Amino acid sequence: MKNEKVNVGIVLAGGRSSRFGEPKAFFQDEATGKTWVELMVNKLAPLCDTVFVSANQANYPKLVEIFAKQSAIQIVPDLAAFREFGPLGGIYAVMDRAQVYQEANFLILPVDMPFLTSKEIGRLAVHPNHFAKTPQADHYLVANIPYSREILHELLQNGQHRVLALLEKLQAKPLAFENEIPFKNINRQNELF
Numbered sequence: 001m002k003n004e005k006v007n008v009g010i011v012l013a014g015g016r017s018s019r020f021g022e023p024k025a026f027f028q029d030e031a032t033g034k035t036w037v038e039l040m041v042n043k044l045a046p047l048c049d050t051v052f053v054s055a056n057q058a059n060y061p062k063l064v065e066i067f068a069k070q071s072a073i074q075i076v077p078d079l080a081a082f083r084e085f086g087p088l089g090g091i092y093a094v095m096d097r098a099q100v101y102q103e104a105n106f107l108i109l110p111v112d113m114p115f116l117t118s119k120e121i122g123r124l125a126v127h128p129n130h131f132a133k134t135p136q137a138d139h140y141l142v143a144n145i146p147y148s149r150e151i152l153h154e155l156l157q158n159g160q161h162r163v164l165a166l167l168e169k170l171q172a173k174p175l176a177f178e179n180e181i182p183f184k185n186i187n188r189q190n191e192l193f
Contacts, residue, residue, distance in 0.1 A: 007104035009044030009051035012141060013037050013059065013111040014078055014090045019187045023059055024112045036111050037063065041073055043118055044107060047125045052076050052098060054090030057083070082156050087141055087163050092152040102147045105129075110141040115182045124175060131167055132183060133174035139183050140164050145172060 013025040020027070025037040032039065037053060044051045053075045055063045060077045067073040076097050082089035091108065098104075105128045109116065124132060124144050132142035140163045151169050177183065 007049045008098060008101045008106045009041075009048035010091060010094050010106055010108045011037060011040045011044065011051065011053045011111055012087050012090050012108065013040075013063065014054045014056040015086070015110075015112070020112075024186070025059055026062065029114060035066065036114050038066065039114055040109050040111055040116075041067070043116065043121055044109060045072065046118070047107060047122065048072075049104075050074060050098075050101070052094040054078070054087075054094055085156055085161050088152065088156065088161055088166060091163075091166070092149065092156055095147060095149040095152060098147075099149065104147060106145050106147065108141060108143045108145065110185065112186045113142065113183060114186065115184055116142070117182055120177060120182050123177075127175050129170060129172045130175040131172050132177055134177050134180045134183050136180055137183070138174060139185075140167055142183065143167065143172065145170055 015024065026035050028035055029039055041051050041053065051073050053063055053073065055075050055077045057077060060075060063075045067075060076094045078089050079093045082092055107125055124130060128144055129146060130144055132139040148166065148170060152166060155165050
């Protein structure tokens with residue numbers, strides 16, 4: 001189980017950010033001056049051969065511009081048929097594009113957990129088919145899963161929107177983390193202060 005290389009990273013950056021008031025992917029971290037999407041990509045890059053950024057139609061052009069000079073970063077827009085399927089649709093679009101990585105593990109992070117560190121991500125990276133769990137919550141969007149395009153396609157065709165449904169099909173297990181703080185999902189800007 002341990003020491004399997006995580007070949008592929010996915011940053012989920014295609015959300016609407018309606019409660020946040022502006023696109024979360026492009027929100028700038030005051031300490032580094034980097035956008036959240038850049039922070040998350042930079043955290044995944046040392047562990048992955050390639051990092052895919054899942055985009056929506058609106059943020060796709062700007063994401064392409066941000067990562068234009070980084071050949072190991074690929075931006076993948078939602079597929080037309082599954083644009084309204086949230087993270088599950090985004091993961092499917094990436095796996096559809098990444099069919100050469102069928103033997104890889106996919107390390108998935110949401111763009112709106114800026115407090116995640118390389119410590120938590122690195123620990124998850126050596127536990128294939130797991131998702132993060134803290135004492136207060138299951139974090140289904142912080143996961144390390146196998147290539148699962150066909151399973152995703154079936155779920156989406158059946159109108160399924162929940163990432164939990166994918167994790168159940170894969171029989172993914174929880175990986176326990178004691179500290180809640182790195183896993184704080186930021187939905188509103190006032191949650192940063």
